[in-house]
Amino acid sequence: MEDIIRSLGFLCLGSRLKRIGEQLQADTQRVLDRLEVPVQSSQYPLLAALDRLGPLPVGELAQALGIAQPGITRSVALLAELGLVEVGQSNNDQRRRIVSLTGNGRRLVDVAKRDVWPRIEKAVADLCADLSGPLLDQLAAIEDGLAAAPIDRRVQNAIDAVP
């Protein structure tokens, strides 16, 4: 069966990028599921931003992550529910709500940084390592690579290879 999105080339590049991105996130989610971490893969960028930049108000988080503010508000509420972040008031501006990692959030990020993120990053980097040439060719290679072995299997293979 012909892959129409692929055939349409640049015309549907947006759909195609979204499709690959969703695939990657779903694969990564399976890695996290196996580790019984209670956070969706899509929430990690927010945690990583707080880790890198320290406590931030909602608006600046939105800027740092390049997504719209209501998305941040929702993610923060979710992560606060899980006890991973907390929101406090700004001293000099009562409108701003400063988001920061809790102790549990801090621990989760530290563990992820040490044990999980490097593996995922390596698996994705390997997937993309030998790519070159025009963008559409690289995307096709990624799609083919993911079809042959999704990220979670690549991570697992790497773990199994350790004696």
Next chain:
Amino acid sequence: MEDIIRSLGFLCLGSRLKRIGEQLQADTQRVLDRLEVPVQSSQYPLLAALDRLGPLPVGELAQALGIAQPGITRSVALLAELGLVEVGQSNNDQRRRIVSLTGNGRRLVDVAKRDVWPRIEKAVADLCADLSGPLLDQLAAIEDGLAAAPIDRRVQNAIDAVP
């Protein structure tokens, strides 16, 4: 403000691809809005699939577009509501529901193929034309290019350039 998704590199490649894809679709949507076409940009791949492959059952549409079957069911219902596609029964298998373009759908696709799609494709192709090198660099160049001039402005500029 640091762009965290970009800084995280391969680790958040999925989020980044989704983000760029959404940007591209939103830009394209603005092109369509200006033309007062009553269809979301994300529905065009489905119409294009029917145009290219002829009437198809739901499951094969899902395969051709690489998205899950419930997504197709919903899009088909939406496009049927708009009178652009219709669903019929298969002769020999009562489970299959064959989706095909209506007269209006046919006309919409023909106009789009002639007047709209080439312009969008050209704008996106130009955006990506000079890219080379590693994937992440190409993605950064696309992000920068879209920030400098979104697709809808590129299309409009091309139209305005016609004397």
Next chain:
DNA sequence: TGCTGTTATATATCATGTTATTGTTTAACT
């Protein structure tokens, strides 16, 4: 000081993807 406009966040609603489940129809055995 009090009005006005701006800024920061929250909320509502929508779009579009996902997985899990259900109901029907078809196919395949025994």
Next chain:
DNA sequence: AGTTAAACAATAACATGATATATAACAGCA
């Protein structure tokens, strides 16, 4: 032929992005 398994599509429920709008706090100026 009758039971069981598989395939197809619809539905439910959720995730996560968007835009538009409401609310509250701040800032500037008459």
